[in-house]
Amino acid sequence: MGSLSRLFPMLALATLLLVPACSSEPVVIGFLGPLEGRLSDLGVQGRNGAALAVEDINAAGGVAGHPLLLRPMNDANDETEGRAAVRALGQRGAVAVVGPMTSAVAVAVQPQAAALGLAVVSPTVSTAMLSGRDDNFFRVIPTGSVWASSLGRQCRADGLTRVATVCDLDNAAFALSQVEHFMAAFTAAGGVEAADIRLHGARQRSWSDVAERLLASRAEAVYAALSARDLALLARDLRLSGAEIPIYSSMWAFTQEILQAGGRSAEGIVFAAGYDEGNPLPAFQDFKRRYRNRFGHAPSFAASYGYEAVQVLAQALGRTRGNADGLVQALKTLGPVQGVQGPLRFDAWGDVQRPYYHFTIRDQTFVTLRELQP
Amino acid sequence: MIARRPSLRSLMRTRLLPWMAVPLILLLAGLCVFLARSRLDGVREQDSLLAASLARYVENYLEGATSALGYLNRLHALAGGRTTMAAAVRSLQSDLRFERILLLDADNIVTEAFPAGRPGLDFPLYFPGSGERTNIISQPLFSAETGAMTIFMRHRDESGRSVVGELDLGHLQKHLGQFARPSLAEVIILTDAYGNVIAHPDEELVRRQANLGGLPLL
Numbered sequence: 001m002g003s004l005s006r007l008f009p010m011l012a013l014a015t016l017l018l019v020p021a022c023s024s025e026p027v028v029i030g031f032l033g034p035l036e037g038r039l040s041d042l043g044v045q046g047r048n049g050a051a052l053a054v055e056d057i058n059a060a061g062g063v064a065g066h067p068l069l070l071r072p073m074n075d076a077n078d079e080t081e082g083r084a085a086v087r088a089l090g091q092r093g094a095v096a097v098v099g100p101m102t103s104a105v106a107v108a109v110q111p112q113a114a115a116l117g118l119a120v121v122s123p124t125v126s127t128a129m130l131s132g133r134d135d136n137f138f139r140v141i142p143t144g145s146v147w148a149s150s151l152g153r154q155c156r157a158d159g160l161t162r163v164a165t166v167c168d169l170d171n172a173a174f175a176l177s178q179v180e181h182f183m184a185a186f187t188a189a190g191g192v193e194a195a196d197i198r199l200h201g202a203r204q205r206s207w208s209d210v211a212e213r214l215l216a217s218r219a220e221a222v223y224a225a226l227s228a229r230d231l232a233l234l235a236r237d238l239r240l241s242g243a244e245i246p247i248y249s250s251m252w253a254f255t256q257e258i259l260q261a262g263g264r265s266a267e268g269i270v271f272a273a274g275y276d277e278g279n280p281l282p283a284f285q286d287f288k289r290r291y292r293n294r295f296g297h298a299p300s301f302a303a304s305y306g307y308e309a310v311q312v313l314a315q316a317l318g319r320t321r322g323n324a325d326g327l328v329q330a331l332k333t334l335g336p337v338q339g340v341q342g343p344l345r346f347d348a349w350g351d352v353q354r355p356y357y358h359f360t361i362r363d364q365t366f367v368t369l370r371e372l373q374p
Numbered sequence: 375m376i377a378r379r380p381s382l383r384s385l386m387r388t389r390l391l392p393w394m395a396v397p398l399i400l401l402l403a404g405l406c407v408f409l410a411r412s413r414l415d416g417v418r419e420q421d422s423l424l425a426a427s428l429a430r431y432v433e434n435y436l437e438g439a440t441s442a443l444g445y446l447n448r449l450h451a452l453a454g455g456r457t458t459m460a461a462a463v464r465s466l467q468s469d470l471r472f473e474r475i476l477l478l479d480a481d482n483i484v485t486e487a488f489p490a491g492r493p494g495l496d497f498p499l500y501f502p503g504s505g506e507r508t509n510i511i512s513q514p515l516f517s518a519e520t521g522a523m524t525i526f527m528r529h530r531d532e533s534g535r536s537v538v539g540e541l542d543l544g545h546l547q548k549h550l551g552q553f554a555r556p557s558l559a560e561v562i563i564l565t566d567a568y569g570n571v572i573a574h575p576d577e578e579l580v581r582r583q584a585n586l587g588g589l590p591l592l
Contacts, residue, residue: 036581040516044583055588074582154559229518261518263482263498295585296513296568 014038019262026069027062027322029054030080030089031306032099032109035074038201038229041257042101042240042302046123047072048295050098052287057314064321068314075100077202079108093296093326095317096153098309103127103174105193108309110137119327121313123305126274127173133350136328138350140308140339141301141340146354147272148178150372152185154270154358155221160246161179164195164212164219166234168226170202171252175225178250182223190336194219203336211237214245221246228253231269232262239265251275255300260362266361269371274356275301277366279341308339359364387591413552424560428553435546436511436527439471443529443537450477463488472539473520480534514543514570514583516588523580525572543580547573 025286031050033043035359050263054068062068073091082105089097096119100106106125106312113120114136122137126144130137141361155163163186167179195217214222222238222245224231224266231253238245251273258266273344276284287307291299315337316330317323336345343350356367380388384564419551439579447528449462462468477486482496512526523543550573554560564573 035580037516037521038518040583048585051585051588072582229516233518236498240495260499260515261494261498265495265498275423294568294587296566296570 001085015364020371024062024066027066027070028089028094029310030086030092030094030099031070031072031095032085032089032097032105033072033101034077035072036058037074039077039102039227040366041255041300042124043074043279044103045255045300045302046099046306049123049291049299049303050304050310052291052308053310057310063159063314063317066322068310068317070098070310071367075105077102077105079105082109082188083112083254083257085109086112086116086118090118094118094325095322096121096313098123098306099132100125100314101185102171104171104180106130106137107173110135117324119313119316119324120149121309121331122184123309124183124302125174128177129173130133134349138312138331138346140305140312140344140352142352142354142356144174144274145177145181146374147274148181149185149354151223151270151272152182152187152191154272155182155223155248156189156191157223159221160191160247162192162194162218162220163248164197164214164217164222166195166197166199166214166222166224166226168201168230169198169311170200171225172254175250178225179223180251182248186223192316194326201227204230205308206238207346208235208241209232211241211243214238215243219245221248223248223250224253226253227249228255228257229261230259232260232266235262235265235269246270248272251301254334254359254366255302256298259361260368262361263364269361271366272356273359275304276355276357276368277359278368279300280342281342283338284340284342295316298324304340308337308341308344311339312337312344341351398559409517424553428491428550428564431553432546432550435471439527439539439541440529442471443475443527443539444459444531446475446477447531447535447537449528451533451535452535455527459486460488469543471542472478473517473524473542476538476540478536478538482536497536513568514572514580516583523583547575547577551575 003070031047033046034040035043035047051070054070058067071089071094073089075082075085076110082100086109097113098121100109100122101124103125106122107129109121120137120140124141125139126141128143129146131143165179167175187193197213225245235247247269248267249271251271254271254273277369285359288299291303314335316327319324319330331346336343336348346352356372359366360369407524446462447487450459475488476484476497478497479485482495484495510528513524514523517524517540525543527539527541528536550564554562561575565571565586569585571584571586574580
């Protein structure tokens with residue numbers, strides 16, 4: 001017995017020498033967005049931005065000594081798929097969710113995430129439907145209704161009197177509110193609604209009939225709350241019909257896809273967005289350079305805000321030692337965080353205030369027209 | 375009282391055996407590590423040879439595709455007729471390399487599309503940093519026409535006229551898959567220079583534009 005009792009510690013020592021030290025358990029963060037199909041520009045860029053932030057944080061030692069692990073899930077911009085993805089993330093030990101990327105899914109999954117005790121930090125959801133609520137939902141993008149109103153006033157100031165709107169009901173929580181705020185501001189300034197076209201982008205096989213309806217309405221301009229690919233297709237059909245009709249757009253289409261898919265037809269589209277594409281901050285310029293070097297293309301607002309969402313979450317997780325318990329409270333009391341677009345701070349409802357901008361496309365590049373304050 | 379001297383057997387059991395066991399275990403473990411590393415080195419060498427061969431194959435595949443586009447471009451400059459072009463494109467498409475082929479004028483306007491499309495607009499795809507290079511391959515992107523991930527290739531002649539081909543990545547994947555030996559659980563993955571997945575046996579990763587650039591392997 002005596003010999004065995006001496007043998008065991010030696011064997012244990014040998015085992016310790018031979019077995020490499022196990023790294024600490026990772027803290028799992030879920031990512032939720034449309035990663036396939038026509039809306040994948042938002043989801044893929046958001047996921048890539050979040051992945052870059054995770055890599056940076058892990059290179060700097062992780063959160064409370066734990067590495068972060070990002071688990072991307074595809075919600076297909078579908079409420080049912082979104083809820084299933086949140087459930088799966090909860091089962092796989094996620095402590096929080098970065099996402100969703102579209103308002104429709106955010107409104108659908110927020111209660112379920114709350115029931116599972118998951119904090120949700122969205123990079124791009126700007127619907128007012130989730131504003132002013134004391135819940136588990138946070139976002140690094142400001143609420144979007146003010147952008148749409150500003151564009152409605154601008155459209156009137158540009159001398160236009162008849163405007164038609166096109167709204168994608170696949171993301172109704174965002175698009176309907178954008179169209180309503182645009183039209184309210186436009187008509188309040190003396191403008192007239194020429195047509196109100198509501199459709200489901202996913203079911204739209206051709207955009208030529210929409211272009212025909214717009215032209216038949218004798219609208220002098222169009223306001224679109226569509227995704228980048230859909231707006232690009234509509235713009236191309238409008239140009240093909242020979243119409244030089246000005247297009248105003250919500251932030252939804254403000255990604256590289258509008259340049260890639262729209263080409264010259266997208267030239268001159270005016271956007272309102274709560275994001276500064278030409279931000280001169282060294283932190284943003286550095287982020288843009290590193291993102292391009294890492295993924296081979298320029299980041300959009302979805303990528304930048306995806307990065308910021310993980311930054312914010314990591315700081316709050318540092319306070320909870322990587323645990324989900326107390327994370328919502330930690331986010332609420334976080335104080336100012338230095339994001340790549342500038343400092344951001346959650347208010348009591350988990351929302352942020354940031355300046356917003358009007359942009360246009362010139363020579364396949366986004367150009368800032370003016371900065372506006374909320 | 376004289377203390378009893380321990381027997382040899384007892385010494386072996388209590389002293390020698392435990393102290394011999396540790397170096398023996400370490401020796402065995404070292405031997406195992408050495409053998410495993412030798413085997414791993416062999417696998418790595420084999421893998422790098424296979425990867426080099428595959429890279430050459432993909433290069434040839436893409437060179438063949440751009441040569442074909444160049445041939446079409448020259449034919450377009452010489453003949454130009456829709457019928458001649460359609461026959462040439464059909465012959466090219468018979469090897470299933472391309473989903474779509476577009477003929478562009480020097481102003482980047484689509485003059486012909488195969489299968490038939492709606493000419494008259496510019497070809498919108500932006501090739502960042504392409505400069506004046508003749509042959510360009512785009513990054514992987516979602517095609518609104520086919521609803522799948524794709525890569526565009528372009529051949530441009532001196533006059534600025536171009537032929538653009540939309541690659542069928544499924545076809546490329548099928549070709550690459552033939553090199554993998556399922557019995558050895560081999561997986562062949564093709565990415566661009568940034569780790570963006572172009573071909574992968576798990577098609578979901580292609581559809582989701584997965585990026586493997588963060589893996590130590592890449």
